[in-house]
Amino acid sequence: MSKSILIVDDELDLADVVGAALEDEGHRVTVAANGSEGLQRFQEQRPDLIICDLMMPFMDGATMCRQIRSDPAGADVPIMAMSVMDENALKVECVVYDAYLRKPFRRAVLLEAVSALLNRTCPRLGR
Amino acid sequence: MQLEVVATRVSTLDRILPGGFLKGGVYIIDGAPGTGKTILSSQICFNRRPEEGKALFVTLLAESHTRMLQHLRPMSFFTERMLPHQLYFVSGSAVLAREGLAGLQELLKVELKRHRPGVLVIDGFAATRDAASSNLEFKRFVQEIQSHAATGDCVVLLLTSGADGAMEVTHTVVDGIVRLTHQLVDRQTERTLQVVKFRGRGFLPGKHSFHITDDGLVIYPRVEALFSTPSVPDEYELSRRSTGIEGVDAMLGGGLLARTTNGLFGPTGSGKTTFGLQYVSRSSAAEPGVFFGLFESPQRLRAKAQAIGIDLQELERREQLELIWRPQGERLLDELGHEIVDAIHRRKAKRVFIDGFGGLVESVIGPERLTRFISSLANEIRALGAMTMVSIESRNILGANMELPSRGLSSLLEGLIVMRYAEVKGEIRRLISVTKLRDSDFDPFLREFKITSQGLKVGDTMGGFEALMSGFGRDPRATTT
Structure with missing residues (x-):
């Protein structure tokens, strides 16, 4: 089923590649280039899934996600973080994400992770 | 007022530069693609100590920082836990493409305020010149970077790729230029680092060789420059x-x-x-x-x-x-x-x-x-x-x-x-002599030596033979026919 997905990444080339892969699966994709732009898009579009980078200009991914989570409309929206950083180094911040993909990743891994998040039936852990 | 120095801790670079870069200074690291600019500047960022504050790496390159970090990760200086709290990578290429120099200026302003970095690297700086509508706009942009550096006590490193006339305006206003080169000499690659300009302090002149290894740049300051006067006073010893x-x-x-x-x-x-x-x-x-x-x-x-x-x-x-x-x-x-x-x-x-x-x-x-x-x-x-x-x-x-x-x-x-050989009566003999011994007298004779089971043993002079130094000893007493 077609879902709306927001991709937030300052590396637009990479965001475009991820977006194209998701569009091929029939999803609708919006791209934002940084956290503050991502927050704005979230408020405008209420996507079914957010995929965000962590190190970005203007507003980082963690701050954006915290703000989305603090909004009742964003409390349950699945968020997948993607970054070059080691997940272990981000443990404290991972609480606001539902999944983590370490860049670079293969298309199949991305699609599998996206599918798992979109088909999730139980609410987020930690709520 | 004493200018404060920011150590790079990159191999011997702090011996070539006078202890490092100067706080509040803007420097160009220039070199053709593949000369090691990104590795050098990353090394400088990763080598910072927590108490020295954060480093901010802004890339304007087509190559993503994801890819860049992927290549840096196997290097020994790469420290995972520094990301993102001590070292922060952002891409400015999208902003530059969409909003031009003004957008990038805003990005830098916000990021400098957000991270208050001690070191700012802008990789692919030539893209800013391409984005500027005029020389004046570019010059103003560079001046703004300078004022950010000065007011924020931040060392700014601008990475540029090779000689480009359009970048000359930057070369004249920055506080220093470090140039990296690589060239093929015969079949060997020679990499060199040269400080072309450094305001406010002396530096080791000339081209210094370096290797790019798994530890990053390993630099060998030119021996003639580094030891132009010995590092410690020389003493005369008669023993x-x-x-x-x-x-x-x-x-x-x-x-x-x-x-x-x-x-x-x-x-x-x-x-x-x-x-x-x-x-x-x-x-x-x-x-x-x-x-x-x-x-x-x-x-x-x-x-x-x-x-x-x-x-x-x-x-x-x-x-x-x-x-x-x-x-x-x-x-x-x-x-x-x-x-x-x-x-x-x-x-x-x-x-x-x-x-x-x-x-x-x-x-x-x-x-x-x-x-x-x-x-x-x-x-x-x-x-x-x-x-x-x-x-x-x-x-x-x-x-x-x-x-x-x-x-x-x-x-x-x-x-x-x-040490030399001489043929004497069809036999190869080994000879040793002292040719020079400054301020001292020495034995002027050619002496025979042998390599024995106890090493070199010096024997007598080859008395009676002459012209030994020609390689063919002659016995003047022998009758010639």
Whole structure:
């Protein structure tokens, strides 16, 4: 089923590649280039899934996600973080994400992770 | 007011720069693609200590920082836990493409306020020039970066790719320029780092060789520049030290002078390495030694020494001797020079044998600098208190034309011992002589020597024979028909 997905990444080339892969699966994709732009898009579009980078200009991914989570409309929206950083180094911040993909990743891994998040039936852990 | 320095902790860069970059300064790191700019600037960022504040790396390149970090990750300086709290990477290429220079200016303003970095790197800086609508706009942009650097106590590193006339405006206003190059010399790649400009302090001039390794840039400051005056005051010492060969000591009037540089010149197979082994066999706790070889491995040297009754391993075990083998391969002259000096520091060595000079000659790119290189290196080694002997191979195996391989070398050597062959009555005999011993008297005779199971043994003069130096000894008493 077609879902709306927001991709937030300052590396637009990479965001475009991820977006194209998701569009091929029939999803609708919006791209934002940084956290503050991502927050704005979230408020405008209420996507079914957010995929965000962590190190970005203007507003980082963690701050954006915290703000989305603090909004009742964003409390349950699945968020997948993607970054070059080691997940272990981000443990404290991972609480606001539902999944983590370490860049670079293969298309199949991305699609599998996206599918798992979109088909999730139980609410987020930690709520 | 004293300008505060920000150390780079990159190899020896802080010796080339005067301790590092100056706080609040804007510097260009310039070089063609592949010269190591990104690695160098990343190293500077990763080498920062937590108390020195954050580093911010803004990339304007087509290559993503994901890819860049992927390539940096295997390098030893890459520290995962520094991301994102001590080192933050952002891409500015999207902003620059969409909103031009004004957008990038805003991005920098926000990010500098958000992270308050001690170091800001802008990789792919040439893209800002392309995005500027006029020279004036570009100049204003550069000025704004300068004021951010000054007010934020931040070192700004702008990475640019090679000579580009359009970037000249930046070159005139920045506080310094470090240029990286790589060029093919014959079939060898030579990488160099040169400080072209550095406001406010002196720096080591000239092109300094470097390698890119798994540890990042490993830089070898040009020996002539670094040791143009020795790092410690030189002292004159009159004491003599044994060469390890009794007969040679006698010819020298008791041995070589401490703190001198001496040559051991002779054709292949004449016994120079054996001489060297005997020389370093006199290493002791009071007089630690270093054998720096370019040709024979420590295993071979140990076996060779054992065959003449010298136990090198015991000296090594007592830490009185270090055998260093640097097979030539792709090594650079300055690299070898620094390794010799480092070994002397490490061992507090007083007795050094370098085997041999030919290896140094073959490592030189730009042979015109060889004499100055040797002179500076010798001055430094002398000042460090070591007596050095360098084996030098002669091109000719036989004959009177035994010429030192480098012009000016003889004046740098304080002592010169020559080994040669001579044919006498159909037999090849080995001869040794002292050709030079500065400020000292010495035995002027050519003496025969033999390589025995106890090493070199010096015998008598070849009395009665003449023209031995021609390589063909003649007995004047013999009747000619």
